[in-house]
Amino acid sequence: xxxxxxxxxxxxxxxxxxxxxxxxxYNEEALLPAMAEQxxxxxxxxxxxxxxxxxxxxxxxxxxxxAICSEIVRRWPSSVVVRLPVPNYGEALYRGLALAxxxxxxxxxxxxxxxxxxxxxxxxxxxxxxVIGSKRADYAINRQxxxxxxxxxxxxxxxxxxxxFVGSDTHGQKxxxxxxxxSIFEExxxxxxQFDTEFTLRALRSRLWIAEVPVPITEHRTARNLMVHKIVxxxxxxxxxxxxxxxxxxxxxxxxxxxxxxxxxxxxxAQTALLIEMGRLxxxxxxxxxxxxxxPRDAASRGYGQNISSAAANY
Numbered sequence: 439x440x441x442x443x444x445x446x447x448x449x450x451x452x453x454x455x456x457x458x459x460x461x462x463x464y465n466e467e468a469l470l471p472a473m474a475e476q477x478x479x480x481x482x483x484x485x486x487x488x489x490x491x492x493x494x495x496x497x498x499x500x501x502x503x504x505a506i507c508s509e510i511v512r513r514w515p516s517s518v519v520v521r522l523p524v525p526n527y528g529e530a531l532y533r534g535l536a537l538a539x540x541x542x543x544x545x546x547x548x549x550x551x552x553x554x555x556x557x558x559x560x561x562x563x564x565x566x567x568x569v570i571g572s573k574r575a576d577y578a579i580n581r582q583x584x585x586x587x588x589x590x591x592x593x594x595x596x597x598x599x600x601x602x603f604v605g606s607d608t609h610g611q612k613x614x615x616x617x618x619x620x621s622i623f624e625e626x627x628x629x630x631x632q633f634d635t636e637f638t639l640r641a642l643r644s645r646l647w648i649a650e651v652p653v654p655i656t657e658h659r660t661a662r663n664l665m666v667h668k669i670v671x672x673x674x675x676x677x678x679x680x681x682x683x684x685x686x687x688x689x690x691x692x693x694x695x696x697x698x699x700x701x702x703x704x705x706x707x708a709q710t711a712l713l714i715e716m717g718r719l720x721x722x723x724x725x726x727x728x729x730x731x732x733x734p735r736d737a738a739s740r741g742y743g744q745n746i747s748s749a750a751a752n753y
Contacts, residue, residue, distance in 0.1 A: 455516055456489045456728055458538035459546060462530035463507060464497040466548040470506045473548050484557050492517035495534045498525035528633030535623055538616060541728050545612040552611060552653045558705040559613035564729025565717030567618050567646040571611030576652035576699055593672055600680055601639055604694050605650050608635040615726055618646060627682050632675040639683060642692045652699045
C-alpha cells in the first residue's frame with residue numbers, strides 16, 4: 439500500500455480527512471486520469487481542500503492502472519492506493535472501506551459517479567447512515583443497455599422476494615457513515631459482487647437510517663462479462679447470501695426514505711433545509727460529530743425547524 443499519510447501505531451493518520459472516496463479499479467488506465475482531474479476540483483469545493491482523499495484499490499489490473507493510481511496519490515497526498523493480486527470487487531470494496539480515514543465515505547466506480555449525488559449527500563450528512571444512489575429509481579435518467587436493465591431488474595426482484603428488500607438497487611454509488619457501518623462490514627461474509635448487497639441488507643435490519651436517490655447512468659464501454667456468466671454467478675451468490683441472512687432477523691420496520699432527482703439537484707433549496715431539520719429531530723442525541731445537523735441554522739432552515747418542532751410538540 440502507498441499513500442501520503444504518516445504512520446502511528448501501525449495505522450495511517452490523517453486527522454483532517456472528512457470524507458474518503460473509495461474507488462475499485464480494474465483495467466481503467468483509459469478513464470482514471472480524467473476521473474481524478476474532474477472530481478478533484480469539485481471535491482475541493484464542497485468538502486474542502488485537503489479534507490478528502492481517494493482510496494484507490496487496484497483490483498488485479500493487468501494494464502497500467504496501478505501506476506496511474508500511484509500518480510494520483512502523489513497529486514493528492516492524503517490519498518492511498520492498495521493492490522490486490524486477483525480481481526474481486528467485493529474484496530476491493532472491503533479493503534477500501536477499511537483504509538478510509540474519514541468518518542464519511544463515498545463508493546464510486548471510475549466510470550460511474552455523480553456530482554449532484556455526492557454534493558447532496560455531503561450537504562445532508564448526518565441525516566442518514568447510508569445513502570444509496572440507485573440507477574433503477576428513475577428510468578428517465580437510466581441510459582444502460584436493455585440487457586443490463588434486465589439483469590438489474592431480475593436481481594432486484596429476487597432481493598425483494600427472498601430478503602424483503604424495500605429498495606430498488608444495492609449496487610453502485612453510496613455514501614456511508616463509517617463509525618456505524620464498520621461493525622456491519624466485519625460481520626459480512628460475502629465478497630465478489632454481493633458484499634455491498636449484504637451490508638445494505640444488514641444495515642436495514644439494524645434499523646440504521648437509509649435513503650435512496652436516483653442517479654443517472656450512461657455506459658461508456660461494452661460489458662466485460664457475458665450475461666449468462668453474470669446470471670450464474672449471481673444465482674450462486676444469492677443462494678449463499680440467503681443462508682447468511684437467515685441468521686440476521688428482521689426485528690422492526692425499516693427506516694428507509696426515497697427522494698427524487700429534483701430534490702438532489704436542488705441541494706440548497708427548502709427541501710434540503712427541511713430534511714436537515716427532520717434529521718435533527720430523529721437523531722436527537724445521536725447526531726454524528728461531523729454533521730450538517732450540528733451546523734448553525736440559516737434564516738430559512740430556522741423557520742422550518744421552528745414549525746417542525748412546534749408540530750412535533752403538539753402531536
